[in-house]
Amino acid sequence: MMIDVRGYGKSSGTPTHVGITEDAPEILDWLLAQENYKSNKPIVYGASMGTQIATHITAEFSDKIDGLILDGAITSFTDIALFSAPEEQKAVIQQFVTSPYSAIQDIKNIGNTPVLIVHSEGDSAVP
Numbered sequence: 001m002m003i004d005v006r007g008y009g010k011s012s013g014t015p016t017h018v019g020i021t022e023d024a025p026e027i028l029d030w031l032l033a034q035e036n037y038k039s040n041k042p043i044v045y046g047a048s049m050g051t052q053i054a055t056h057i058t059a060e061f062s063d064k065i066d067g068l069i070l071d072g073a074i075t076s077f078t079d080i081a082l083f084s085a086p087e088e089q090k091a092v093i094q095q096f097v098t099s100p101y102s103a104i105q106d107i108k109n110i111g112n113t114p115v116l117i118v119h120s121e122g123d124s125a126v127p
Contacts (some may be wrong), residue, residue, distance in 0.1 A: 001042075003027055005053070009095035017099045024057040032064060041066035048072045048126065056101040059109040068110065071118045072126050083127050 005023060007015030031037055043066050046054025051073040058068045072081050081097045082090055106116070119126070 001031060005050075006020070017101070020053050021056065021100055024053055025061065028057060028064065029063055030126040043067040045071060046073075049074060052099070052101055052103045055103040055106045055110070057092075058060065058113055059106040062109075062111045062113045065113055066115070067114045069116045069118070070103070072123060073103060073117055073119055074126055075104040078102070079104070080126065 004011040005015060005020050006013030007019075013019065021063065028042075031042060041064055044054045044058050046052070046069070048071070051070040054068060055073075057064050077099045078094065078097045081093045085093055
């Protein structure tokens with residue numbers, strides 16, 4: 001199953017961090033109610049910006065998930081903003097660029113869920 005979160009792709013609505021965190025548990029519950037998942041747990045996959053919510057949902061519901069794959073993982077929105085900002089703007093970014101979830105924090109809470117991280121040292125957009 002592939003999801004376009006609200007406001008992205010063909011989904012309606014406006015993308016917000018809070019909206020995405022509200023949608024993810026509902027999507028997981030819907031998926032787990034499907035016949036194919038009544039005896040199987042899903043593997044959650046996130047790419048780029050989606051790695052943050054993939055990590056967040058896995059941390060929150062690790063007992064319902066069999067694995068986590070992160071492709072081009074973003075550690076946090078703050079980190080990505082700091083990576084590309086001029087030095088004189090970094091203090092303001094550290095103070096004001098936040099979100100309700102951060103992969104670098106959430107990954108500490110996924111318990112024994114297996115994780116595969118796919119990333120390149122040569123990625124110039126995501127450190």
